[in-house]
Each structure stands twice: as structure tokens, then as C-alpha cells.
Amino acid sequence: MCNKPAVVHDTHIIDGTKREIHLCAEHAAEHGFADIKHVSMASFTTKVGSAAVQSPSCPTCGTTVPQIRQSSLLGCPDCYDAFDKPIGRLIGQSQYGATHHVGRRPAGNDEDVSRRHETQRLMHELEAAVAAEQYERAAAIRDELAKRSRGEG
Amino acid sequence: MRSDRPPPLARTDVPDSDVVLSSRVRLARNLTGEPFAHRCDPDRSRSITAMLRGALLQGDLDENLSWIDLETASGHDKQLLVERHLISRHLAESTTPRGVAVADDETMSVMVNEEDHIRMSAIAAGLQPERCLRRLIRLDGELETRLNWAVHERWGYLCACPTNVGTGIRFSAMVHLPALRMTGEFAKVRQAAKDLHLAVRGYYGEGSETAGNFFQISNQRTLGVSEEELLDQFQRVLIPGVVRYERAARDVLMDRERLAVEDRVHRDLAQLRAARLLKADEAMRRLSSVRLGICLGLIDEIPLDTINALFLHTQSAHLRDRVGGTLSPADARAVRAELVRQMLSL
Ligand SMILES: [Zn+2]
Ligand SMILES: [Zn+2]
Numbered sequence: 001m002c003n004k005p006a007v008v009h010d011t012h013i014i015d016g017t018k019r020e021i022h023l024c025a026e027h028a029a030e031h032g033f034a035d036i037k038h039v040s041m042a043s044f045t046t047k048v049g050s051a052a053v054q055s056p057s058c059p060t061c062g063t064t065v066p067q068i069r070q071s072s073l074l075g076c077p078d079c080y081d082a083f084d085k086p087i088g089r090l091i092g093q094s095q096y097g098a099t100h101h102v103g104r105r106p107a108g109n110d111e112d113v114s115r116r117h118e119t120q121r122l123m124h125e126l127e128a129a130v131a132a133e134q135y136e137r138a139a140a141i142r143d144e145l146a147k148r149s150r151g152e153g
Numbered sequence: 154m155r156s157d158r159p160p161p162l163a164r165t166d167v168p169d170s171d172v173v174l175s176s177r178v179r180l181a182r183n184l185t186g187e188p189f190a191h192r193c194d195p196d197r198s199r200s201i202t203a204m205l206r207g208a209l210l211q212g213d214l215d216e217n218l219s220w221i222d223l224e225t226a227s228g229h230d231k232q233l234l235v236e237r238h239l240i241s242r243h244l245a246e247s248t249t250p251r252g253v254a255v256a257d258d259e260t261m262s263v264m265v266n267e268e269d270h271i272r273m274s275a276i277a278a279g280l281q282p283e284r285c286l287r288r289l290i291r292l293d294g295e296l297e298t299r300l301n302w303a304v305h306e307r308w309g310y311l312c313a314c315p316t317n318v319g320t321g322i323r324f325s326a327m328v329h330l331p332a333l334r335m336t337g338e339f340a341k342v343r344q345a346a347k348d349l350h351l352a353v354r355g356y357y358g359e360g361s362e363t364a365g366n367f368f369q370i371s372n373q374r375t376l377g378v379s380e381e382e383l384l385d386q387f388q389r390v391l392i393p394g395v396v397r398y399e400r401a402a403r404d405v406l407m408d409r410e411r412l413a414v415e416d417r418v419h420r421d422l423a424q425l426r427a428a429r430l431l432k433a434d435e436a437m438r439r440l441s442s443v444r445l446g447i448c449l450g451l452i453d454e455i456p457l458d459t460i461n462a463l464f465l466h467t468q469s470a471h472l473r474d475r476v477g478g479t480l481s482p483a484d485a486r487a488v489r490a491e492l493v494r495q496m497l498s499l
Contacts, residue, residue, distance in 0.1 A: 061188045073268070073313045076188040077303035080311055080318075087315050091308065091376065094316040096350055098377025101309025103320045104290070106297045119299045120184070120204075127203035149213065149299070 058082040119148055165457040167279025171448040172396045174327040174367065174461065177238075178285035179274035180293055181312045181321035185301045189313035190249070190266045198266055199224075199250035205265045205300075209254040214295050216261060216288075218254035223247075232470035238276070240264055261288065268313050269321075271296075280396070282324050282388050286380065309376065319376030324387040327356050328395055331366040331445040332402035342398065349391060350374045365437040365464065370395065407449060418446030422455075426497050430483070431490035436467045440493075459496055466492060 057064040059082060063075025074080065080087055092099060106113075122141055129138040183189060187201060206220050223231060223244065231245040239262040240253050251266035263273040273292060275285035303311040310321040317323075333339045346353045356367040370392065372383055406414050421442035425431075444460045446452040465471060472488045473480050480488060 061192055063192065071191060073189060073191055074315060075192045077183065077185055077305070077311045080305055080308060080315070091315050091318060094373075095319070095376040096374055098319070098374065100307055100377060101305070101319045102377055103309065103379035103381075104293075105304055105309070106302055107294075113301060116297070116299060116301045117185075120186075120301050123204045123207055123299065124200060127200060127207055131203065 056082070115148070119145065122148075165278070165461065167277070167281060169280040169393075169396050170278065170457065172328055172330070172399045173280040173392065174329055175276055175278055176280055176282045176285055177274055177276045177325045177327070178282055178289055179272055179323050179325075180289050181269040181310070181317055181323075182271040182273070182293070182296075182300075183303045183311055183313065184270050185303045187270070190268065190270055191313060193249070193266075195250060201270060202250045202252055202265050205271060206252060206254070208296060208299060209263055209265075214292070216256055216292055218256055218261070218263065220252055220254050222252045224250045224252070229470060229473060233474065236465065236468045236470050241267060243267060261292075263292075269317075280326060280388065280392055282326070282384055282392075286322075286324075286384050290380070317375055320378075320380050320383070322375060322380055322383060323371050324383060325369050325371035326387075326392045326395075327367055327369050328392070328399070329365075329367055329441070329444060330395070330399050331441055332406050333399050334366050336402045336405060338398070338402055342395065345394075346370060351391060364434055365441040367441070367464075403445075403449060414445075414449065415451050418442050418449075418451055422446065422452060422497070425493050426499075428490045428493065430486040431467075431493060432486055433467065433469065433489070436489055436493060437464065440464060440467075443497075454499070455497060463493060463496055466496075 055064045055066060058075055058079045060078035061076035063079055065083075068074060068079075068083070074083070074087070088099075106116075108116075122145055126138055126141040126145065129135075129141060184201065187193070187197070190198065190201075193201065202222075202224075209218050210220055221230070221234070223240070226234075231240070234240045234253065235242055235245050237259060239255055239259060241264065244251060244253070244264050244267045247266070249266055251264075253265065254263040256262070260277060261273070261275045263271060265271060273289055275288045277284050305311050305318070308318040310318065312318055312321055330339060330342065333342055343353055350373045352371050352373050354369045354371075355364065356369045372387060374383075421439040425436070425439050425443065428435075440460055440463055443452060443455065444457065447455060447457050447460065466475075467489050469480070469485055472485050472492070475492070476484075476488055
């Protein structure tokens with residue numbers, strides 16, 4: 001959430017597990033109560049760091065362990081697989097031992113997913129066309145998007 | 154942004170409004186094929202913001218949302234949005250391209266490029282999390298037909314912070330617990346909340362953690378439990394438990410210390426009616442006491458929603474808006490006192 005230096009360092013025992021909490025000044029005030037979100041990532045990142053000779057990084061976004069350690073945030077969705085084991089451990093700790101998602105997922109099959117991908121790409125293009133004042137192009141993309149939302153695309 | 158309107162949360166004809174001021178549910182979502190918000194360079198953030206703005210303002214959505222660009226918004230407007238709980242302080246203070254889409258009646262807001270690409274929340278007065286959840290699921294369902302959310306086979310909806318994965322949902326309730334504070338039972342609530350995997354925070358931001366005896370209670374767990382299970386626990390078990398506990402403490406106060414309580418709430422009301430200079434924390438403290446007095450039936454000439462609205466309107470950006478200019482701290486105290494006097498006048 002933030003890159004500010006942590007000023008509050010706290011160790012809590014939650015459900016029998018020891019947890020270190022590091023909060024920046026702003027978040028320490030905001031979270032009057034130990035917030036799991038700020039569980040230190042140091043415990044897992046040190047393990048990852050020492051296992052590999054050089055700092056491992058996400059092949060998609062290039063985020064490295066020290067960067068994750070600093071921000072407590074991952075770089076992109078692919079980081080979840082790139083740092084599979086340690087992140088799985090961290091999630092298990094912060095989620096009271098839960099190991100799998102239960103609940104809603106986006107509807108649809110692979111075909112729907114690739115259609116959404118295309119729609120998302122077109123929407124990006126539309127904004128770019130508008131920003132570049134390419135109005136004819138923007139109108140054409142809008143037509144295409146309208147067609148898709150009517151289920152014709 | 155208008156500040157003169159009463160907040161939608163001031164309503165009191167809603168479930169459990171004597172203890173629960175408002176319910177809020179939020180969903181975090183991220184786009185596939187993009188870095189998380191904090192890893193985007195300004196160009197990419199701007200392009201994502203524009204794209205999501207387009208998706209949120211499309212006419213075929215059930216929600217009618219208006220866009221506020223936060224890269225260009227004034228500091229004053231941003232603070233108003235924070236005071237009205239439409240954006241987080243984090244989003245207000247961020248410097249990347251970002252924005253927020255807000256429903257006309259301010260009961261829904263969608264933050265773009267906060268910690269996650271999208272954080273949508275729905276808010277309702279009293280204990281009504283189910284209404285909020287239904288609305289969010291409808292919006293999310295509409296958005297997911299055109300956007301590809303990052304979803305993982307095992308971890309569900311992916312978030313920038315790995316501790317939010319799964320449903321990406323957070324239920325929260327803003328509760329008023331003056332009697333538990335007065336009877337010294339509040340520490341037990343904290344402990345119980347911890348045991349039940351709930352977080353307890355002060356509502357009015359930094360440094361005012363216990364101001365007004367308001368607390369925001371929310372779930373920590375987002376993985377391995379469905380939206381519906383979480384709703385059920387939150388609405389039928391967890392928050393009703395807090396409500397019962399606070400009501401029991403209020404009963405104890407009335408049984409054992411009725412005169413002392415009566416003395417205190419009437420003195421606080423008299424102070425508010427007499428003050429010519431009023432600091433924010435003092436206003437909050439005395440209004441909290443008056444709110445308790447109204448709920449206990451000790452004060453009957455002031456409607457509860459007047460007090461609920463005053464909690465909002467006595468904050469600094471709202472006061473600045475009233476006078477239409479800058480306000481020194483001393484002037485703010487005077488304007489605050491005048492507003493309170495006027496709203497509580499006999
Ligand atoms: Zn922080
Ligand atoms: Zn990555």
C-alpha cells in the first residue's frame with residue numbers, strides 16, 4: 001500500500017502463530033488494531049533470497065523480492081505463480097489456514113474469457129484514440145464495442 | 154462535490170441504527186495483463202484510468218455513476234471526498250493518475266488505481282450489508298462481461314496485497330459503542346473481535362482512533378469462505394453480537410447510574426449549545442454523548458439523524474465549504490460552534 005518506512009514494529013500471537021507487524025506512521029494510525037495486511041513479508045523473503053544466488057524476479061513484471069519486501073505488494077498477477085511457495089505460506093498465515101478460494105468467479109468458459117480480453121483491448125484502444133483525437137477511429141471502435149455488448153461480436 | 158447535503162448514512166429508520174451507523178461492503182478487482190497499480194508508470198496508470206472510466210460510465214450499467222478525476226481535483230475537493238468516505242486517504246494523497254466514480258446519492262463509489270485497479274464499495278445506513286453486497290455483485294457482474302479480472306485457479310480474485318486474495322471482499326460496519334467504553338467493557342470486544350478474525354479500527358482516521366466512540370469492524374478473512382457465508386456470519390452473528398453487547402451495557406448504565414448518565418448527556422448538550430469556539434475532537438466527544446442520550450430516551454427534542462449529520466458537517470473541509478474559502482483553525486472553531494448551535498437550537 002505504501003512505500004513509507006515502517007515506524008511501528010509489533011509482534012503478535014494470533015491463533016498460536018507469531019506475527020510481526022510493521023506499519024508506516026500513516027497506516028499505524030489508520031489501523032488502530034493489528035492489521036493482518038501489514039504482516040511482515042521479511043519472514044518469507046529472506047528464505048527466498050537465501051535459496052537463490054541472485055534475487056529471483058517475476059518473469060512478467062520483473063518485480064524482485066526486495067521490492068516486495070519493501071512495499072508488501074506484488075507486482076502483477078503473475079507474481080503469484082512466480083513466488084508460489086512463499087506467497088502460499090504467507091496467504092495461509094494471514095487467512096487462518098485457508099488454502100483455496102471458495103465463492104464467486106467470473107462467469108463463462110475459455111471462449112468468454114478470450115472475448116473479454118478482446119473487449120478490454122478495444123476499450124484501451126478507444127481511450128487511446130480519443131486521447132489522440134482520432135475521432136473516426138474512435139467511432140469505429142465504439143461501433144465494434146456496441147456490437148459486442150449486443151452479443152454480435 | 155456538494156457538502157451541504159446530509160449524508161445518506163444519517164438515516165435512522167433502518168435496522169439497528171441505535172448502534173450501527175452504517176454498513177459498507179467493498180470488492181477489490183484487478184485487470185489481467187497489467188501490472189498492479191503501484192507498479193504502473195504514469196502513462197500506463199493514465200491509460201488504465203481512462204479505460205476503466207469508460208467502462209464505469211457506459212450507459213448500459215445499472216448504476217448511474219459520475220466521474221471525478223483525482224489527478225486534477227483540488228486538495229479541498231479531495232478532502233471533502235475523504236470526509237464523506239467516498240475515497241480513502243491513501244487515494245487522496247497518491248500522485249498517480251487515478252479517479253473515482255460516485256453514485257448520485259453517494260451510496261456507491263468505485264476507486265480506480267488505489268492499491269488495486271478497482272475498489273468498489275456500497276454503503277447503506279444501519280445494518281444492511283446484504284443490500285450493499287447485492288448491488289456490488291450486480292455491478293461486478295456487469296463489469297466482468299467486458300473486463301478480464303485477474304483470477305487464479307487456487308487463490309480466486311488476485312489483489313496487489315496477497316492477504317486480500319480470494320473473494321477480495323470486505324464487510325464493515327461503523328458502530329457507536331459509548332456504553333461499552335463507559336463501562337470499561339470495550340477491551341473485551343477487542344479481544345472477542347480478534348478471536349473472530351475481525352479487525353477493529355477507529356472511524357475518523359489518524360490520531361482520533363476512539364473519537365466519538367465510533368469503531369469500524371470488518372472481516373480479515375477473504376479466502377476459503379464465500380461471499381454468502383461471510384455475509385451470513387457478519388449480518389446474523391458478528392455485528393448483532395456487538396449490538397447486543399452495547400445494548401446490554403446501556404441497560405446496565407441506566408439501571409445503576411441513571412442520574413450520572415443523565416447529568417453527563419445534558420451537560421454535554423448544554424456545552425454544545427453554549428460554545429462559541431469548538432474544536433473538532435471536543436465536538437465529536439460531546440456529540441457522541443448526546444447521541445447516547447437520544448438513544449437512551451433521555452433527550453427527546455433532537456432527532457438522531459441531526460446528530461449523525463453533524464458528525465460529518467463539523468469536519469474541516471465541510472466547514473470550509475460552508476464559508477466558501479480558507480479557514481484558520483481558530484475560525485474553523487468558531488464556524489463549527491455556530492453550526493452546532495444552530496442545528497441544536499431549541
Ligand atoms: Zn503502510
Ligand atoms: Zn509479476
